[in-house]
Amino acid sequence: MDKCQKVQCSVGSCMFNEFSENLCNLDCIQVSASAKSDSGAPYDETLCSSYKPHEQKK
Numbered sequence: 408m409d410k411c412q413k414v415q416c417s418v419g420s421c422m423f424n425e426f427s428e429n430l431c432n433l434d435c436i437q438v439s440a441s442a443k444s445d446s447g448a449p450y451d452e453t454l455c456s457s458y459k460p461h462e463q464k465k
């Protein structure tokens with residue numbers, strides 16, 4: 408069974424973000440452990456590896 412997953416994201420500096428709709432427009436993303444992954448806090452443990460800043464859009 409195909410599953411259609413939606414990623415809500417508010418990272419406005421990412422080229423894949425539809426900021427006005429709070430959505431990622433990629434079909435899938437890679438989420439990885441962050442370099443500081445030892446505190447148990449979400450902002451230390453996880454990050455979106457699919458992120459690309461608007462400057463790389465060219």
Ligand code: SF4
Nearest residue numbers: 416421423424431455
């Ligand atoms: S690629 Fe990652 S950071 Fe960029 S919009 Fe999608 S979920 Fe957000």
